[in-house]
Amino acid sequence: MNANKTNKSNFAYQAVYTYLLNWIEALPSDVEQRLPSLRQMAQRLNVSLTTIKYAYSLLEDEGLVYARPKLGFYTRVCSSVLPIERSASLLDTVFSSARQPGMLALSSDAPAMLLSLERPLLMIERELARRYPRSPAPLYQPFGELELRSVLADRYTRSPHRCWQAEHVFIGSDLRSILELSLRGLSLDGKVAMVESPCSWVVLRQLLAAGMTIIEVPLAEDGRLDLLQLRRVLDTEPVSVAFLSSTTNVPQGGMVSAADKQQVCRWLAEHDVWLFENDSYGEFCFQPAAARYRDFANPDRLLVFSTFDKVIGAEAPYGYLLCRGHTEQLRHLFLQRAFRLSPIRQKAIAKLFTTRRVELHVKALHKLLYERMQHMKALLKAHGQGCLRIIEPRGGASFWLESNRSVDMRRVFERLLAQGIVIAPGEIFSQAGLWRNHLRLCYTLDWDKDIPHALRCLVKAVQDEAVRGRFQTP
Structure with missing residues (x-):
């Protein structure tokens, strides 16, 4: 039941995000456009203000919209260029792809995906709303x-x-x-x-x-x-x-x-x-x-x-x-x-x-994160074929992996994207273009999917890129 509630909540903001993304793409890109207010969009789509706000914040994180104090959200003009254009466009692609239906995101670092407090939060909110009338x-x-x-x-x-x-x-x-x-x-x-x-x-x-x-x-x-x-x-x-x-x-x-x-x-x-x-x-x-x-x-x-x-x-x-x-x-x-x-x-x-709900929840989530980390580590050793350097993390929600042979993880990302798999190339975590031989691989993901198969696809893409790089003419 808890998992179903969480999945439903996740689907709501993902669906709103996809709707807004398609709506923005249909607008003229050479001039900024004012978007409907949060309340207008919530009424239009029949979802909560929080869901709309979260979807807007995802678009803002990806640089597609920006907020003007007391005026609302506006689209960004496509002609504006960020100082790190290459990494910025790659980042946009990574995070928009990870939210597309049917994609397996190995790049999502959201611990609450494994265990959420959303249901207790909403139950307490409803109880407070009944107990305390609007002031x-x-x-x-x-x-x-x-x-x-x-x-x-x-x-x-x-x-x-x-x-x-x-x-x-x-x-x-x-x-x-x-x-x-x-x-x-x-x-x-x-x-x-x-x-x-x-x-x-x-x-x-x-x-x-x-x-x-x-x-x-x-x-x-x-x-x-x-x-x-x-x-x-x-x-x-x-x-x-x-x-x-x-x-x-x-x-x-x-x-x-x-x-x-x-x-x-x-x-x-x-x-x-x-x-x-x-x-x-x-x-x-x-x-x-x-x-x-x-x-x-x-x-x-x-x-x-x-x-x-x-x-x-x-x-x-x-x-x-x-x-x-x-x-x-x-x-x-x-x-x-x-x-x-x-x-x-x-x-x-x-x-x-x-x-103390948060305190108890953190303990349970902490244990679950450690178990998932160890499980992912075992899968990487079983299917990695020695092509990725594995260092056990001291915490968090992801592995920071390095290819044992020189590869451009952007190209590995592109290969996997065509197969419906999303990774986070290392260069999106650097303004100076560092870490192109690295990737972030999260263990806070949908474990109901065939993760071993996804890891085998990842390893093959790394190996193919290593071979391509070796024989590519300078």
Whole structure:
């Protein structure tokens, strides 16, 4: 029953996404077009506002539409060129293909696909709606519902010296909008950002949208940062902000040691650099009590960001951030944007936390992720024929695989796409065009499908590309 509910929910937003995608493609591409409001589209398609918002956010993530504060969503003019045109177009193809009916997506890093809290969330929401009649008070809080912000502040507080208050928490419609306002509120637009590489494609896209210069510090196979290179970058470049994963590196799956994290935080503090800690997979580290950067960072130059959907599911797409420094600037921007988020949906999410449903769910999901990771590892060893380098991840939802022979994973992606299989080539996780010999392979996928067959197709495509590359005339 739970699985059927989840599948139905997934189908709803996928169907809306496909409808909107086809509708946008039919519009003139040389001028921007205003899209129907969320409420208009919800009434037209007879689905919830949350489902419409999630579908719009997918299109926004892929660069097909953008939001204007208080005006709505607009299509982007096709003639606009992103600074990394090759990777951006590949990224669009990867994520639009993964959402097409009938495609087997080996690229989806959504832990809640394995186990969702959507059904309890909607049940609590209905109960709250019956218990509490609509209030004459404003229908939204510009920074998010106080109850949910208080829950998050308590959840992230670990000691009297590293504590958070509700006033330090901000909730927005999705992760990209949270990052957009954070960068603008801290006057970081157009500055220099240092990121670990490979890096989350959502982060890369938002940094590019903010006109920032990106410097990548590649991760070693075990997930360690090259501290000498990182220190050299800080000493020679005007870095204003660093984006780093809290525990498990996203998407590589390795982990930086506590001692290295402490050293990095010292250097960031010396250079007065903002630290944006990506906590999207902080719950899914397989190592107990793993150190976070926030354990050592300067609290006045720290911002922690994440989303609810990784744990709860697609019905909770909201992004959130915690920040103690320069909160007045952030409040001003959040007041301007005035996210109209469902207050009852936020209260329902808060209740999932206060009743320990999230805590118990994370434990179950954590165990399931580890089991699926081990199962995928066994399948890769059984069907990989030694052509892929397999390093067991320390957490998260995916393997970061490297071909043992030089291949362009973009061409492997194209071969598999013709067979109805979608992978995530490594180059979409780099602004500088790195990792073209790598791919991200997730184990949060539809395990009812023939995964061994898909892996055999993947291996054959890698082998065929390796042979093609060997005999191709320079």
